[in-house]
Amino acid sequence: MRILAYLDKELKQAIGLLSLGTFLEYFDLFLYVHMAVLLNDLFFPPANEHAQSLLTAFAFCSSFIFRPIGALLFGYIGDTYGRKVTVVITTFMMAITCMIMANAPTYSQIGIAAAWIITACRILQGMSSLGEIVGAQLFLTEATPLPVRFPVVGLIIIFADMGALVAVAIAALATSYGFNWRIAFWIGSGVAIIGSIARTTLRETPEFADAKKRLQNVADRANEDLTNIKKRPFYNQPVNPKTALAYFLISCSGPAFIYFIYFYITSAFKNVFNYNAHQILVHNLFLITFQLVVLSILRTYLSNKIHPLKLLRFVWTITAIFILFLPWLLNHVTCPWHLFLIQANMLVFLPGELPGIPIFFKNFPVFKRFSYTSFLYALARAFIYFITSFGLSYLINYFGYWGLLILMVPVLIGYCYGLKHFINLEKAAGRYPKLTTWEMG
DSSP: OTGGGGOOHHHHHHHHHHHHHHHHHHHHHHHHHHTHHHHHHHHSOOOOHHHHHHHHHHHHHHHHHTHHHHHHHHHHHHHHTOHHHHHHHHHHHHHHHHHHHHHOOOHHHHTTHHHHHHHHHHHHHHHHHHHHHHHHHHHHHHHSOTTSHHHHHHHHHHHHHHHHHHHHHHHHHHHHSOOOHHHHHHHHHHHHHHHHHHGGGOOOOHHHHHHHHHHHHHHHHHTOOHHHHTTSTTTSOOOOHHHHHHHHHHHHHHHHHHHIIIIIHHHHHHHTTOOOHHHHHHHHHHHHHHIIIIIIIHHHHHTTTSOHHHHHHHHHHHHHHHHHHHHHHHHTOOSHHHHHHHHHHHHHTOOSSTTOHHHHHHTSOTTTHHHHHHHHHHHHHHHHHHHHHHHHHHHHHHHGGGGHHHHHHHHHHHHHHHHHHHHHHHHHTTOSSSOHHHHHO
16 A cells, blocks of 8 residues: 555546556456467367467567567557557457457358457457557656555556456356357457547647657747757667667566466466366466466565565576476476476576666666567567477477476576666666665655
């Protein structure tokens, strides 16, 4: 409750609207992913086991491969017209695609056209979810003061995980108890439409609005066209290439581990321990609940007490040690709970952006912040998910579980480089190892 004392009524309303929108976006995004075992049979041609595994990988990757295109589009909108416009558009896009999927005819009804419709919707959902989560995080980064900026931005990740959690629960109902999956998409689309309308009441972030106002004032005083003013250094402040690379490398780490935890290891429950689709979904339900509580909520809470980059440095250290023993551990798994413990440990010490997101964002110029962060975020995920979903099996087939190190070690080295770069920036600004604003709080 101490956090709420720093927030005015308008900001609390913005947090509520953005959190709810993110919840719906990630519910809609992951509903298909976790129901792929059911929906692929409805919308794609009949296939053998190998082809089905490729379809599952494609259903997952189609939401991420085209995200860089969405990042370019929404980054331009966000940096030109504002953060508010972007989150309204992305929520509306998700609502429309869910509505289409809720009513989409199956393969048995219209043939291969059904597969193209669903694939197009998945691509648009991936693009809109990218604009949604980056837009919401950026909005709150610029609108929320220290010392509560880190936990407030962390709420977006918490609600994204909650959306994924509910999606898994609905998928479990649909695959075991006959719950109509179309109803879930209808509910998601309906609430998303209401959310997009509600978001029109948001005000633009003060930092972006003030920067735009200063730019207009310069144009008025100089009696010049705004287009000419935008050519000046104030608007065209360059992005530090090392900062861009550091953020890209940090953004690569989380997806590599998430795919391995949720998709590769989970397949072992089916192939080795003969889990059926419902058992896998129930297992994932427990796993996502664990992720929500121990990863997202705990790190968000700790970010109000420990410098986020100190927390991430500790996480990296533990993971770097654990990953060296991971192949040996996997080779000695004898029962399902052994795998669950491995998954749980990797989630606790998952190297990712949370809770350092506001620090990463603030080191990009305000008029290029949305464009660069969203594009790098999307590019990292598209790159890593493509490599892991299609390459991880081949590495393990050729080298056994030791092939994991070929992927994970470079990812962790890159993460270390990126983290060190931002720590140096924070030290230069006098905000590391402590933020002076926290000391005042």
